[in-house]
Amino acid sequence: xADGMQGVxxxxxxxxxxxxxxxxxxxxxxALETWHPGYIDxxxxxxxxxxxxxxVYLRTxxxxxxxxxxxxxxxxxxxxxxxxxxxxxxxxxxxxFGKHKGEPVWQEVPxxxxxxxxxxxxxxxxxxxxxxxxxxxxxxxxxxLYDLRNLFQVNVEEGRHLWxxxxxxxxYFGTQGREEAEELLNRRSGHEDNPRMLGxxxxxxxxxxxxxxxxxxxxxxxxxxxxxLAQSGFDPLSRTCRFMLTEEAHHMFVGETGVSxxxxxxxxxxxxxxxxxxxxxxxxxxxxxxxxxxxxxKINMHYPLTLDLFGNxxxxxxxxxxxxxxxxxxxxxxxTDDHALLDSTYPVLRCIDGxxxxxxxxxxxxxxxxxxxxFITDAAGGVGRWNKVIEKAGIAFKLTLPHQAHNxxxxxxxxxxxxPTGQILSEAEWVARVDTFLPTPDxxxxxxxxxxxxxxAGDYASWIAPPKAGIDGKPGDFEYVQIHx
Ligand SMILES: [Fe+2]
Ligand SMILES: [Fe+2]
Numbered sequence: 001x002a003d004g005m006q007g008v009x010x011x012x013x014x015x016x017x018x019x020x021x022x023x024x025x026x027x028x029x030x031a032l033e034t035w036h037p038g039y040i041d042x043x044x045x046x047x048x049x050x051x052x053x054x055x056v057y058l059r060t061x062x063x064x065x066x067x068x069x070x071x072x073x074x075x076x077x078x079x080x081x082x083x084x085x086x087x088x089x090x091x092x093x094x095x096x097f098g099k100h101k102g103e104p105v106w107q108e109v110p111x112x113x114x115x116x117x118x119x120x121x122x123x124x125x126x127x128x129x130x131x132x133x134x135x136x137x138x139x140x141x142x143x144x145l146y147d148l149r150n151l152f153q154v155n156v157e158e159g160r161h162l163w164x165x166x167x168x169x170x171x172y173f174g175t176q177g178r179e180e181a182e183e184l185l186n187r188r189s190g191h192e193d194n195p196r197m198l199g200x201x202x203x204x205x206x207x208x209x210x211x212x213x214x215x216x217x218x219x220x221x222x223x224x225x226x227x228x229l230a231q232s233g234f235d236p237l238s239r240t241c242r243f244m245l246t247e248e249a250h251h252m253f254v255g256e257t258g259v260s261x262x263x264x265x266x267x268x269x270x271x272x273x274x275x276x277x278x279x280x281x282x283x284x285x286x287x288x289x290x291x292x293x294x295x296x297x298k299i300n301m302h303y304p305l306t307l308d309l310f311g312n313x314x315x316x317x318x319x320x321x322x323x324x325x326x327x328x329x330x331x332x333x334x335x336t337d338d339h340a341l342l343d344s345t346y347p348v349l350r351c352i353d354g355x356x357x358x359x360x361x362x363x364x365x366x367x368x369x370x371x372x373x374x375f376i377t378d379a380a381g382g383v384g385r386w387n388k389v390i391e392k393a394g395i396a397f398k399l400t401l402p403h404q405a406h407n408x409x410x411x412x413x414x415x416x417x418x419x420p421t422g423q424i425l426s427e428a429e430w431v432a433r434v435d436t437f438l439p440t441p442d443x444x445x446x447x448x449x450x451x452x453x454x455x456x457a458g459d460y461a462s463w464i465a466p467p468k469a470g471i472d473g474k475p476g477d478f479e480y481v482q483i484h485x
Pocket of ligand 1: 128157158161222248
């Protein structure tokens with residue numbers, strides 16, 4: 001093993017590929033092997049519906065070397081190698097923030113933070129299988145084999161992320177960790193009695209526009225949470241999250257390019273038909289494409305659901321986790337303040353007596369807000385690129401991220417109604433106008449009608465443009481999924 005590159009070598013031959021020395025840890029190996037059959041049962045019950053026998057062109061993580069960590073090949077999803085991979089240890093790493101700043105990172109769980117850490121792992125872990133469950137019906141309506149393959153790639157990697165969290169729970173949290181690992185297989189997205197833990201992960205993902213919005217926005221919340229946990233003073237968590245982030249980038253790529261290809265196709269069809277008014281809904285829909293205002297309404301639904309995932313703007317839990325050195329800020333290691341935040345403040349938009357007021361609050365208590373602000377900046381990038389596509393096509397329309405107060409269920413703005421521009425509305429005004437903000441039953445029916453599977457190699461549904469490039473450099477007519485019906 002090269003100096004400073006511990007953990008690069010992956011044992012790929014056993015039942016569970018890993019770079020955590022599983023063969024030298026009988027107790028952990030046994031716990032994971034005991035958990036494995038339940039995971040496979042879960043995958044078969046709640047993973048992608050149909051297609052379990054199909055050969056899918058998937059990437060599998062076989063290394064953690066940033067220069068070449070994945071290999072591509074055809075695999076049946078239940079045979080996918082869900083490995084446990086940690087990014088290489090950083091030699092002499094110290095805790096980057098909080099009251100233990102500068103002390104050596106922990107290789108074992110500090111007793112006083114055990115409950116806090118376990119809770120964070122379980123919440124993160126719960127989102128991974130949840131999204132697989134939410135997306136399980138989408139295979140039936142994929143607009144192409146390329147998209148079908150991307151869906152399954154996201155799904156198997158979310159499965160691997162569950163493994164990643166289960167590894168930490170089983171290795172470091174004893175009996176309680178094993179119980180939590182079981183529970184992660186028992187909760188179900190949207191289930192009345194035993195739902196997943198967070199709101200957005202109990203919503204339906206009924207169509208492919210929703211899927212692309214979910215991967216664009218909600219997977220990006222995942223990215224932000226992983227970025228914050230990658231800073232953790234608990235080193236195994238940091239290394240786990242750092243490697244998960246390399247996979248997560250593809251999920252957001254799927255979302256961003258998915259929406260972009262839909263936008264491109266719509267603009268193209270409008271131009272060919274000589275339609276200049278983006279709100280000429282009936283005419284545009286007659287072309288078999290999704291009108292831009294409908295795409296905006298989908299944004300207005302998915303974006304607030306994702307903002308809700310950041311929790312309350314003012315939070316003592318977030319402050320405690322930071323102080324403890326367990327959960328940092330986005331790219332903490334690139335920030336140049338004191339990394340303790342005891343004396344600093346942070347501006348938070350609050351809603352007081354029905355008015356928006358910016359308040360400077362102690363920075364420690366505003367860490368959720370800060371991470372959410374970083375998310376908003378990050379999410380704005382892709383929206384700008386979607387608008388470039390519209391602009392290039394010469395169509396007068398702009399997609400926007402709605403105001404933070406729009407359509408919220410958690411935090412400062414949960415108790416008020418605001419339109420996408422941030423204008424506060426009465427209940428009656430909201431009811432009168434909500435059909436212009438959020439997807440209507442009519443929108444849903446139209447989109448559902450478009451969702452017909454396209455299985456010809458190199459073929460695409462009417463409402464989405466082909467991608468600019470294939471996966472792994474494959475040509476346009478590559479058969480990414482061999483279905484063998
Ligand atoms: Fe994930
Ligand atoms: Fe993801």
